[in-house]
Amino acid sequence: GQQLNQSPQSMFIQEGEDVSMNCTSSSIFNTWLWYKQDPGEGPVLLIALYKAGELTSNGRLTAQFGITRKDSFLNISASIPSDVGIYFCAGQFTGNQFYFGTGTSLTVIP
C-alpha cells in the first residue's frame, strides 16, 4: 500500500520557535488532513484541506494544500510545550481510502 513521505521524522525545537513539516505523495489527492497524536491516544484532527492551493489556519497552526496536489505543509508558529506530540498527514483521492504519513515527532524544549 501507498505510504506518504513525511519530513522531518523528528524535530527538537526551543519554545517560541516556528515549526514546518511537509508531506509528499506520488499520487494526486483531493483531500489532505493533518492530525496530532499524543502518547497512548488516538489522532486528533487539526486541519482539513479540500482544494489545491488552499491555505487554512487553526490558531497557531497553518496548513496548505500544494498546487501540484501531491504535497501538503503544516506550520506551527510560536511553539509551546503542549505542542509536543506526533503529527500525521493523510491524503485521499475522493471516494478512495486514506493514506497516512509516518509522522513527525515534535519535541519542544522549554
Next chain:
Amino acid sequence: DADVTQTPRNRITKTGKRIMLECSQTKGHDRMYWYRQDPGLGLRLIYYSFDVKDINKGEISDGYSVSRQAQAKFSLSLESAIPNQTALYFCATSDLGTGRRETQYFGPGTRLLVL
C-alpha cells in the same frame, strides 16, 4: 468531532486465542474503518465499511475479520492471535459532507499485546 469509543483500551492475550475489539460511534457516520499502527510505520488499513451491508478488505486484512453489526458498531476479530499482531489498533469513522468532502475521526485506540 465524532464520538468514537473503543473497547477494550488495553488487552493482553496469548498466541492462538481469539479476541474481538469493539468500536462504537454516536455521530451517525456511515463509514467506519479499522487501522493498525506500528512504530515507524504509518496507519495501515485493515478493513473498512461504507454502510451496514458493505465490508471491504484493506491492505493488511490477512488474519483479521470484521463485523458491522449496526451503523454505529464495527468489530474487529483476530481469529487466532499471533505475536506480530501486537500493535495499536484504531477505529475511525467518516461521512461524506458537502461536495463529497470526507474527514476521518479516530477513536482512542486499543493497545494489544500477543504473547
